[in-house]
Amino acid sequence: MRSIIIALNVIRRTLNGKKGWLFYLVLPAVVVSLFTVMAKQESSDPIDIHLLNADQGVLGEMLIQDMEEMIPIHWIQEKNYASLHMKVTDDADLIGLYIPEDFTERIWNGQTGGLELYQFQVSTSSIVFKAGLQQASALYEQTAAVVRQSGAEQAGGMEQWVSLLREGQHIPIQAEYMDQKPPNSGIYMASGMLLMFLMALMNGSINSILEDRSRNTMSRIYAAPVRVWEIALGNFAGSFIMGSAQIAVILLMTRYILRYDYGISVYEHFLVLECFLLATMGIASAVAGLVRNPKVVSDVQTMIITPTCMLGGCFWPVSIMPDFLQKVSMFMPQRWAIDALEQLSAGKALGDIALHLAILVLTAVVLLGFGASVLKPSDSTS
Incomplete structure (x- = not known):
């Protein structure tokens, strides 16, 4: 129950006013929808x-x-x-x-x-x-x-x-x-934008935690009769629910309103994106654990999002990059998520992308464990 209260507070603070709703839910849905419309038009010609x-x-x-x-x-x-x-x-x-x-x-x-x-x-x-x-x-x-x-x-x-x-x-x-077919081009175009917005959303959620640290709010939470695991679960659950809501809104708009056929079931699509969402939470929390100052952490996270999305294939296919950059892209969770979606759209089953999902979940576990230090209260506010 206490974790639910903390999670709801994280959601409320992330969607603070109309600006939060516009940036975190409406804008991603509109941008990704535009890319799917472009892919739909091009694939029909x-x-x-x-x-x-x-x-x-x-x-x-x-x-x-x-x-x-x-x-x-x-x-x-x-x-x-x-x-x-x-x-x-x-x-x-x-x-x-x-x-x-x-x-x-x-x-x-x-x-x-x-x-x-x-x-x-x-x-x-x-x-x-x-x-x-x-x-x-x-x-x-x-x-x-x-x-x-x-x-x-x-x-x-x-x-x-x-x-x-x-x-x-x-x-x-x-x-x-x-049994294979060419991968759906909409997977490549739209998914890259969706992954980028998911990473931006996680940054906003983690920043609210950093504000609690700098204002000593985290110290007061730990002084209350609340278990440590309830605090951690509440904060991460709030971020996860926000990301899941963003995924659901985008899939709803592109699949059922724009009637775009990704070539894979909605359940498989949602599962891959959820695994990537976990990895994104790990990255954001790990960065926040290293950079404790909330004034600069947003800039650092933005500097991480852009190059990793470029290397991971969000803006262009990995196949057109030089060989050494293709090898570097193997360390980017975006690469594994997009490749998993492309394989599913080419007729593969979930069992064929088990390695992709395992890598995303393992990335989340390692980085969330490392970044869990961000939830600890600190005497330093700098």
Whole structure:
């Protein structure tokens, strides 16, 4: 009961007046909704792809057909390689695809297909198209490997392989690729903004705790007949409820008012965001535990939010960053949350993202334990 009173007080102070409601609930919902509307509009328009299919076999045409079944595409045929290369290099907004003349033979022999994809400007369309290419190529390679391992003769084996692909027959080893689909672009665009707002909200909640420390309010709370765990539970529960409310409002607006289909169930979506919310609480409390001065902690937390969101893939795909930055992004909870949502939208189950959720929860446990010192009363007000 005492923890509930403390939690309600944290919520009341965070949503202090109309400004608090506007900044913490209304503004995030509006911004994220705008991004989902943009993603919805872009995903419904055909993608213009400049194409040169030089493949001497049948796999090139099959790839084109499979890509058309995955996403709406408007193919712009190019006459030769020089023409394709000149257009996509002169105009960075264009997307180009070159299918080499030995594409079918290379895949059958267990090599990479040698596809050349030109996408100098990353967009949601290019992300979806690239994901579709990767999944289609993986399906071809896995099917070829199964047929080769069956001991079929070279000529007969290739015919059997092509026949299987044309008929769309499932082979057990390729089941994981057959069930996948390109990740939903709205997950990438909208989730990045939502994660950033969640981190900002946690900063506001933790700042109210720091104010209690600096004004010796925390000391008076500890002097009252209230257990330490009730104080900690009340403060963290208030922050968690605020974050959960923000998530619920945004999902309600984008899913049921704007009718945007994320490609995953609302329960899975909510679960991933809740795990990230816990990790965000840990980060905010850890920073507050290190920087005790409430006058500068907001600036420090803002300095942490922006670069971690950039490295974690909130503003652009992690895949376009240099390799060393991609490795650094593995330490950012935003990376794990966005990747989990993208995998779910591509057809994966919750069991496939168990590692992602475990990392987010473990991050929360470690940082919340470290940042729990912020709840201790202090004689220093500086």
